[in-house]
Amino acid sequence: MNEPVSILRHRTNKPAVRTKITLQQNMFTFLLEGEKTVHFAGSQITVKPHQFILLTAGNCLMSEKLAAENTDYHSILILFDSKLLSDFFDRHSSLLSNQTKQPDNIPFLLLEKDEFLVNFTHSLDYMLKSDKPIYQDLQKVKLEELFLYLAIQYPGKIEQIRNMSYEANDELIVRHAITSHIDSNVTVEELAFLCNMSLSSFKRRFARIYGNSPNRWLLEKRMERAAKMLRQDNRKASEIYYELGYENLSSFIQSFKQIYGITPKQYQLSN
Template sequence: MPIENIPEIYAVKQSNIPDLFVYDFKMTSDVVKSKVNLSMNMFSFLQEGKKQVHFANTSMAVNNKQSLLLKKGNWLWTELLDTDAIYYCKLFFFSEKKLTEFLSKYTNDVKPYKEEVPYFVIENDNYLAAFITSLSSDTFQNHSYSNALLSLKFEEIMLYLLNKYGSNFEYYLRSLISKEVSPFKNIVESNVHSNLKLEEIAFLCHMSLSTFKRHFTSEYKEPPGKWLQDKRLQKAKELLEAGDLKASDIYLDIGYNNLSNFSVAFKNKFGVSPTDISN
């Protein structure tokens, strides 16, 4: 899976990425999973389809009733179509420079989130629907007042969300200019019970697969494949013992592509098949 540098791939006609940038994204494939190197903070205003994003320490899924403000970084995201419509979202990128200018102009000096939360979920409403409709890449690229208009649109959405969400949103904006990076172990352990592959977790750690494996073995004194498999199978055993789920309900979430492989691995570890427990 190649790494997509965003918004660079959307601004091929521009030698330098501007501090504010709008892109109309459309997709006709049913599912697209991407490794994304997001170099600017970004609003994702989804209009058709669903989006799921895996961050270093968590994941988030939204549909067109919500929008996301995403922190720049290395993320894995999946875009899905659940109808015959074209997947469509508007992306609004902004630099740390613009964010800092806005915060100094309109807010008091507040402490950022203690947690490094990589996203903020926005509940769409009539105002936001009108705002999203007003965003168009054509409007803000081929107009003599494009930059001035886009600056006003940026302040508009920021001020509206500050009014809507208050200090929570202000704290989140502060956290976007924090330079702290999540520790390696936090990233690994927050994805223990996900279905991400090793190379995908390595990507979230900003590492090649080989570097990740070396670092992991040094940190945990055990190869990552075996360590993750043991943790995920233990979780599977707990879920089955709870009695509400069957093996067919959980094998994908535990990181297995098919039920047969999951059943074999489970029996090798625990000496019984998953059906023996769930029954």
């Protein structure tokens, strides 16, 4: 069983490429070295060492990139239950706006480290240097310290945190997932995972919304954009394939021929 709050260190010298992650709790990630990219159903975000991020519980895809060869990816994590967040808002209601606001359908909050937050991260690092487990009440105090500082110094941010628990309906989740990843190489299976759906359920909902299969729809949209870039911007296929989410030029050319029946070069010559 998970503790209400856990402060952990994550350090590795092996980069991770788009791993499926199911977070059972909310999580702050304080990045020290390297770079983290997170894909959600409706968006994606990259985190660098001068920043930290709050992720709500749920499904996402994570990539961890080393800053350079022979270096580590290094972060400090605070995982916590939503109940601790609700309790904080109940106890410190005077720090929050009384205005009602439509909840944000955003599963993350990216923040910049100021001087206090840099030192706060150092304090977590110091606590984790000992081999002894951190007393649970002390971990709760550190989380409370972080929430109080954000509430006082960045009231707009704490309001965003309060509004992050909104659950969109299935149709909205699918639409956000698709529109946010048209230009990436995220697979349909990964999109279904981000939407917290089985592949068959995702395909059924997609077909009901768009009247097409997700693979075909995404291919057509990406090739429409490719054709526009080739025609209007006069760019070469070798200059745009990666931007369109393809790992290599030959795969892009094959996809283009599948929709237009000719190669990108032939398409440019005919236009």
